[in-house]
Amino acid sequence: MKSPKELSIEKRILEQLVPGTTSHKIAELLMENEEFQLMQEYANTVSIMRLGYNDHGPVHMRTVTRNAVTMTTLLHNAGVALNLEKEKSGTLDDSLCAIILASFFHDLGMAIGRQDHELHSATLALPLIDSVLAEVFPGRPDKRIIIRSLALEGILGHMANRQIHSIEAGIILIADGCDMQKGRARIPMELNNKPRAGDIHKYSANSIEQVRIEPGVDKPIRISVEMSSDVGFFQIEEVMLPKMNMSPVKPxxxxxAGITGEELKKYL
Structure with a gap:
């Protein structure tokens, strides 16, 4: 059974999409599919219970989807064309289809392990992507090929350890990095208080109070991060900035970012 938080995020995703579009239909299909839900839940079990990492399951993957759709909308509203539009290979809605698929499946590989999980995610996601695209684009192999390729680029590139080239894939990187609020680290913090390598990730994430994605003043997208203590700057400087530096969305x-109640420091 889905949690109230999952249902709330799903509602916000659908509210941002235009009813009747293919991207809206794909989002509905992903949210309704029991097998997809079970795969996300098991990835989360392995991530938290076996590996001691933070949330990499249904809530996280939906949060990344919501973040990605928000950023896509902000770019579009600012007149920024995504790659499919610029290259005349597809429409904005085609780009949204790929972005939603990549966001929804990018961490499935955590069911296997942390190392190379983006590669395992692509392997696990490929038949799922094909099945969804076959349903929404019957008789359109051109659409299926383009959207599948773009979605896989987004999945493979979300760890900022390989070069990506499309704005669509670059959105996944940033959307993933923006899911750093303290709720994501709550369960690992409660389960394990023994010191271990990598603890800085959960402690720094636990200090992040709020992440806002909104229209910028000088750029299309402004990301504002508020934290309760300066340990949260680790999330900014060691997690978020490397992702931004590898993303075609950086410009x-x-x-x-800064401590709540103090003036925020401008990084970009």
Whole structure:
């Protein structure tokens, strides 16, 4: 059974999409599919219970989807064309289809392990992507090929350890990095208080109070991060900035971060 938080995020995703579009239909199909849900849940079990990492399951993957759709909308509203539009290979809605698929499946590989999980995610996601695209694009192999390729680029590139080239894939990187609020680290913090390598990730994430994605002043997208203590700057400088530096979306971003109640530091 889905949690109230999952249902709330799903509602917000659908509210941002235009009813009757293919991207809206794909989002509905992903949310309704029991097998997809079970795969996300098991990836989360392995991530938290076996590996001691934070949330990499249904809530996280839906949050990344919501973040990605929000950023896509902000770019479009600012007149920024995504790659499919610029290359005349597809429409904005085609790009949204790929972005939603990549966001929804990018961490499935955590069911196997952390190392190379983006590669395992692509392997696990490929038949799922094919089945969804076959349903929404019957008789359109051109659409299926383009959207599948773009979605896989987004999945493979979300760890910022390989070069990506499309704005669509670059959105996944940033959308993933923006899911850093303290709720994501709550369960690992409660389960394990023994010191271990990598603890800085959960402690720094636990200090992040709020992440806002909104229209920027000088750039199309402003990301504002508020934290309860300066340990949260680890999330900014060691997690978020490396993702931004590898993302084709970087020229369109403003990044501000700081302790709640104090003036935020401008990074970008």
């Amino acid at each position: 369109y971003l403003e990044l501000h």
